Amino acid sequence: MLRVPYTDLEAALHRAVLNLGLVDQPSPPASVPAATLCARLFAETTRDGVYTHGLARFPRFAAMVRNGSIDPLASPSRTSMLSDFRAIERWDGHRGPGNLNAWSAMSRAMDLARLHGIGAVALANTNHWMRGGTYGWQAATQGLFGICWTNTLANTPAWGSTQPTVGNNPIIIAVPRSFPGVGSTTLPPVVLDMAMTQFSMGSLSAYAQRGAELPVPGGYDLDGNLTRDPAAIEASQRTLPIGYWKGFGLSLVLDMMASMLSEGLSTHQFPLDPLKETCLSQFFLAIDPTTFADPTHLSQIAESILTNLHDAPPEDPAKPVRYPGEETIRLREENLHLGVPVDPTLWQKLNDLTI
């Protein structure tokens, strides 16, 4: 792995995104120019150590712009009637870039939450949002709670079947620890970002590529036995939902909510080719606690929970207990300091605009 300065990565991605046909016009309702924001979100994902969904994912993004799955110039529009009293809206992503559509949807949910206390956006016809955690950080660093999830193509067997029937539908739950104008320090949020399978598809493929065994069983082999061999799971396509029947059930209801509330497509309607996985349905929820609760008290509650968590005796003294997102901050700082790790071949292609 090569380490490159973060700003170089963002700049190279910006050139590549412009080359794909995105433009730097503000994508409503977000006020950031589209190509700049799209590149920044890819770069930040790699910076934060979520290597499977940053630069490493960019070739697939580029291929999907080129094959027409992603419309680089589309921006989302509201499909539910405008209403002053309503705290939830439906939007259509028009197959625009998934990270831009998701950013816009969470922005809108946050605006609704600032007005109503809680706000939500159901988004149809969008594309893969890359790192889902992005939209949790987006809300929680502004002092709002953020929840969002997406459906995906069928990559997980229904419980009791061996055939991929449900998606692995990642869900993100982000909890703010600091609130604007309260206190003198800004504490990083707690951000849970998890797929309904024990390992995301990207993570499974990363383990397989480096020939490593999974730390816990991640699916079944072709003979129907639970296995820690990522290649055997890729061969059988029988991934394991978290908690067996529970993760299956959770995945099903998340698909139902996202597609019903957005009146969009459901998992079973997507082609099984990842390069044609478009018109996804997603759901974004934000809560602004400063509209109905005491933010100083909320911070105290959060710190008391995290202090108690950190006090839990670790099984391995070298590995203290951590909250979701804690490792992200450490990796972010390390990567900003030492340079962001990139695959040398991919980095060359990115700079040559041949990605």
Added chain:
Amino acid sequence: MLRVPYTDLEAALHRAVLNLGLVDQPSPPASVPAATLCARLFAETTRDGVYTHGLARFPRFAAMVRNGSIDPLASPSRTSMLSDFRAIERWDGHRGPGNLNAWSAMSRAMDLARLHGIGAVALANTNHWMRGGTYGWQAATQGLFGICWTNTLANTPAWGSTQPTVGNNPIIIAVPRSFPGVGSTTLPPVVLDMAMTQFSMGSLSAYAQRGAELPVPGGYDLDGNLTRDPAAIEASQRTLPIGYWKGFGLSLVLDMMASMLSEGLSTHQFPLDPLKETCLSQFFLAIDPTTFADPTHLSQIAESILTNLHDAPPEDPAKPVRYPGEETIRLREENLHLGVPVDPTLWQKLNDLTI
């Protein structure tokens, strides 16, 4: 097991609840008399086959009324300021009966959702809600999506520690399939009701009592090995979160959200004695899709997902793939027809008012 007519079970529970000091005055904001509703929710839980949280749980409920943990006469009150524009509120349960408080909170969230499209209630100082699925059925049978969760005492190790640090914080997600005034048939909702541990405490204890092995590993034995022996897990108190680190993370953020938004207590503040597990924090969310979407289209999307699910080839031809809540309907009909299964000793005590 003895089978008794459902109406007899509900009537006997009603007498027992009155004997504990509950009264039949309407508990705001629900309009049903409190003692009648409390008894009905216990009886319906057993009727629906969730045997661990119905009549079997009543002795603990009675003990907690007697030891002062539950105030049989308390009803919830709003703690956030009343505001016309706000779709989320904070309520205080004043240590009233947990199922009544939860029913009231979901009722209020549903009222807010009918007004704003989406509505939520964060509830502090409440008690164990018994079957969490109850409040999902409550929303979804009225055509609303319902999500709710509760925190619990620490019964699950933090990931990387062997000591119980987080709760198993059940979450419920309920999806309606029919909407008032739309279509001629009423279809039962999809209701997911799951604890963050692979097996709920009640379920673990039920397996242990009948000397049965768990179908999949449910925790660790005292030597730190994954095991399917429920008694070994009760001995070590090292339950397994669903998806290992994922269920731990989900449990943590659910506790943070429930206690922060309600400004109530967190898992680490509860005594480890289940008979003194009071002042819980809970969160209730409802969405009324008829305010912003086409309910006929929503029903079509739901049926298309469930048809596709039922079409998945089962691994065992005798066990077709089912959605969460599907088995509930079958058990409910069976128990209404044959009588509700009750433990004979418990049934005798209930009728003698010596429970």
